[in-house]
Amino acid sequence: MDIIPAIDLKDGKAVRLTKGLMESAKIYSDEPWQLAKRFEELGAKWLHVVDLNGAFAGEPKNLEQIEKIRKNTNLFIELGGGIRDEETIKRYMDLGINRLILGSIAVKDPDFVKEMAAKYPIAVGIDAIDGYVAVEGWAQTSSMKATDLAKEFAKSGVEAIICTDVGKDGTxxxxxxxxxxxxAKASGVPTIASGGLKDIEDIKALLKAKHIAGVIVGKAFYEGTLGLSEAFEIARML
Known part of the structure; x- marks a missing residue:
């Protein structure tokens, strides 16, 4: 199971939100690339990056910081937030991003996502509020069940599904x-857990559950309730 530390970008800074609310943003670093370097030093292989401004705007908004992260680490980077067209995907691929996360567009145009997955390394972001898919930076809730959207991408060629329980995110x-x-069961696609992770007991629970490909670590690291080195060690042992 991959343990993937996260950096959420808002106005060029690394922040964490509570339940996806932009007004809840707490700043953890003015230089996000330095955080990324720290994650690499602790043993991370992957980094999860979200352009929060981009998620609301529907276009890249934190390119400068994303470029700095890419240039200063050798981490595999998966990136989401405001990716709505192939031009943006190409732009990020040219920048050296390893995997792009498509969220809102996956609800509106799943065929586009499948088409892109045939050309590029794509993950689908499924974010849910009370079991229903949230879109547009979690500002809106659709009428589609998260599990129904997951079924849509079975055997679609996407590399992974990153699923977030919005009600738990940052709590x-x-x-x-x-x-x-x-x-994971609905899609048959490697599935990465996100939202609410607290401590090492959560890591153990996910490992015991099996069929879960990874977990996003956010506030638990920033607030000191989970040590990444210990988490990496347990993931290797179990």
Whole structure:
């Protein structure tokens, strides 16, 4: 199971939100690339980056910081937030990003996502509020069940599904293992858990559940409730 530290970008700074609310942003670094370098030093292989401004605007908004992260680390980077067309995908691929995350567009135009997955390394972001898909930077909730969207991408060629329980995101209340498993079973695609991770017990629970390909680590690292080195070690052992 991959343990993937996260950097969320807002106005060029590394922040964490609570339940996806932009007004809840807490700043953790003015130089996000330095955080990325720290994750690499601790043993991370992958980095999860979200352009929060881009998610709302529907276009890249934190390119300068993304470029700095790419230039200063050898991490595999997956990136999401405001990616709505092939031009943006190409732009990020040319920058050296390893995997792009398509979220809102996956609800509106799943055929586009499948077409892109045939050409590029694509992950689908499925973010849910009470089991229903949230879109446009989580500002809106659709009428589609998260598991139905997951089924849409079975055998589609996407590399992974990253599923977030928005109600838990940034709360340190514990990861939603059952929700993650429901997405994994519905899609048959390697599924990465996100939202609510608190401590090493969550890591152990995800490892025991099996069928879960990874987990995003955000506020738990920033607030000191989870040590990344310990998490990497346990993931290697189990």
């Amino acid at each position: 340190l209340s514990g990861v939603n293992v059952n929700f993650t498993l429901s997405i």
